[in-house]
Amino acid sequence: MLKLTDVTAAYTPGAMVLRGITLSLEPNSISAVVGSNGAGKTTMLRAILGQMPFIGGAISMAGRQLVGRRPHEVVSAGIRAVPEGRGTFPSLTVEENLDLGGYTLSADQRQRNKEREFARFPILKDRRGQRAGMLSGGEQQMLAIGRAMMADPRLLLLDEPSQGLAPIIVDQIFALFAQLRSENVTILLVEQDVGRALEVSDRAFVLEKGSIVRSDSAAVLLHDPSIREAFLGIG
Secondary structure (H helix, E strand, C coil): CCEEEEEEEECCCCCCCEEEEEEECCCEEEEECCCCCCCCHHHHHHHHHCCCCCCEEEEEECCCCCCCCHCCCHHHHEEECCCCCCCCCCEHHHHHHHHHCCCCCCHHHHHHHHHHHHHHHHHHCCCCCCCCHHCCHHHHHHHHHHHCCCCCCCCCEEEEECCCHHHHHHHHHHHHHHHHHHCCCCCEEEEECCCHHHHCCCCCEECCCCCEEEEEEHHHCCCCHHHHHHHCCCC
């Protein structure tokens, strides 16, 4: 599915943020990237999306090379992202936000996918004519995910999906990931709530100072004493 090989990335020449990232994602899996603030997690997602000005190494999606391609070309490979902060268009309605997510589709397909997302998130159907900026944080996160799913992505990148949400909403959002995987969506999850991320993931990667220092099944890392002490505060 997605493969990164010796990926380096920087915002300015010579100031590397990512240092030799190598990883691969299995189809229809959930993988977590965990690490402290400033470890390079969001930068890695931006590198995948073609949003980094300086990048080396190789990134491929189902054999298609992505390094050097513009973001819209990366999107055409079947990748969608839900950015940190959700990234909805606050002045547009819920329905208009969803329509933008499916802008490449035919009108009939766009309508079918929109009804599917309304079925997935009934609250959005109730709010379809409301401006996105008037939604609660949880509703905006649902809208951001629904908008990304409008285009039937093969790979979904999620950056801090629990940020700023009430625990009951976080439960709903994380319960959704297994459903998306059942729809043949591969998920790459960046999340500060390390325990929750490991609980829902198949595999996990630990990022420190721009390098992957551990990778294993999420279950193994969840019960690893060093991981529990470093990220969960449990000795």
